[in-house]
Amino acid sequence: MRSDFDLGRFELVSGSNLPSGHLAYETHGELNAEGSNCILLPSYYTGTSSSYEPWIGPDRLFDPAEWFIVAVNLFGNGVSTSPSRAHPDIAGAGFPDVDIADNVIAQHRLLSHLGVKRIRLIAGWSIGALQAYEWAARYPDLVNAILPIAGAARCSPHNFVFLEGVKSTLLADPAFQHGHYSAPPVQGLRAFGTVYAGWAYSQEFFRQGTYRELGYASVDSVIRGWATDHESEDANDLLAMLGTWQRADVGRYHPGGFEGAMAGITAQAIVMPGSTDLYFPQADSEQEVELLQHGKLRPLVSDLGHVAGRPGIRAAETVQISAAVQELLGS
């Protein structure tokens, strides 16, 4: 069941604030007496805390009988404070820039409130991985281990350009009205989804017809599916999270910059890029893992592109993730 954690007036690293911020979250299992059995799962783009359910349960990655599992919602995702769900002063087009650091600071406050003393593992897919790195860099004494999957420690320049293209589709639709729409900018949203469809998977995914495994009858149905799925998204929410992502960088507020922030991470880390990911490419992870004190590279071998390892996507990938989880929790 989902709860709301009231942040009151929440100061952002940019200098702006959320007048009455809240963080939506779910917990599974019980915190032990030492406050030391927490698993944190930060949510990803267009996902929610519920998206991690395929990982939670007996005989799944995280058993609530053993762990106190906290799944949190990214600001802007329509569940935590977001353009579509905010104080009138900042709703819609007026929503301030929220960074990955803001998410992590708010989550830190939540976990303190819940009595968590140490985090055994932060596992996150995609934008969840960006948050895992930020946590480990910002609060090294609190984090035992991280498992960033299909993500990175910052938004690379190419990733930024890809996102700028996706964003431009909404700007091309005058119905978007610079965020002051009354009715959804449907054509812009459809284009957003259509452009995204080319990036989400890999060339192999289409060459080998893997889309059939995901329930798409044809290439056309992939394209139509992505277009239609995005019609119901809130455009300002999409752009708020997209900005959070574009600004992501563990070194953004660190005196030692990117290298300094990475070197300061003391957590055990298994870094798991998707082997065919087009926008968090394995080559970026190969460079990042070299900057960590205790980092191991374990590419997730998959033809799913970025979608590799997304909770619930494919049993064979959960096996690879499970091995990493056992290694990190066993140590």
Next chain:
Amino acid sequence: MRSDFDLGRFELVSGSNLPSGHLAYETHGELNAEGSNCILLPSYYTGTSSSYEPWIGPDRLFDPAEWFIVAVNLFGNGVSTSPSRAHPDIAGAGFPDVDIADNVIAQHRLLSHLGVKRIRLIAGWSIGALQAYEWAARYPDLVNAILPIAGAARCSPHNFVFLEGVKSTLLADPAFQHGHYSAPPVQGLRAFGTVYAGWAYSQEFFRQGTYRELGYASVDSVIRGWATDHESEDANDLLAMLGTWQRADVGRYHPGGFEGAMAGITAQAIVMPGSTDLYFPQADSEQEVELLQHGKLRPLVSDLGHVAGRPGIRAAETVQISAAVQELLGS
């Protein structure tokens, strides 16, 4: 100097026609008495016959003192018959579907008119490569050799999806008016260029800052440059060529399908994918070259992504292309 070849009423493979089609072309050098020293250079997306000039000249890839070089313009490129330059019956939004096969059939008629008996080499970059394959499959007795660079023998499913995303930006701009615009759909064109910018290069290109070598001061200036460059393109021309590209497949009109068409190619072929190309990936070329009788794979090692090998882009890449040209023309 550019000439126009009058095609009269030109029947298209789709069953439609161009009421008064013309093919714009340039020649360099003289045809020999046997009509056997022709080099054909078919143009590429948003390029023209002039785009191949960096390849032509003494001490360049093709010396006009030795070769009769014919550079031809793709239908839809604004120089050959195009939505922006057509008989009123088919201008603008009413332009019919034109296939790669139509381009090759028209080019065949042009070369016959010019007295060419055999083509020593067809070299083409990107969409020029699609035409080189189609030529070799359609007229095997006329083509000695082909050099497809940063291209393929068909548009792969992933390539189709990427193009669908690019196309969706124009559909998101109501100023496009389904092709019946009076003023250019500027926001759609800007979005078109912005989305394309993410695909044109590689992740490495951005990671390593290679954009500076191409005269861009920053990642932002790459994005702005691509957006601005596309403001002056004709939207219907862009979509006409994009459709030609999406339908490209040497097997489309061949009784043996794709494999049959490829197996029927008798030309010597050096297949040169860009090693970091995101939409004509090397893996596609690896599969295609296996289907050829006389094909060799020579990846163009480059961090430029698709832009690798584009005429004039970089001296180090011209060296790799030059070696392939010498091998094909020496045999």
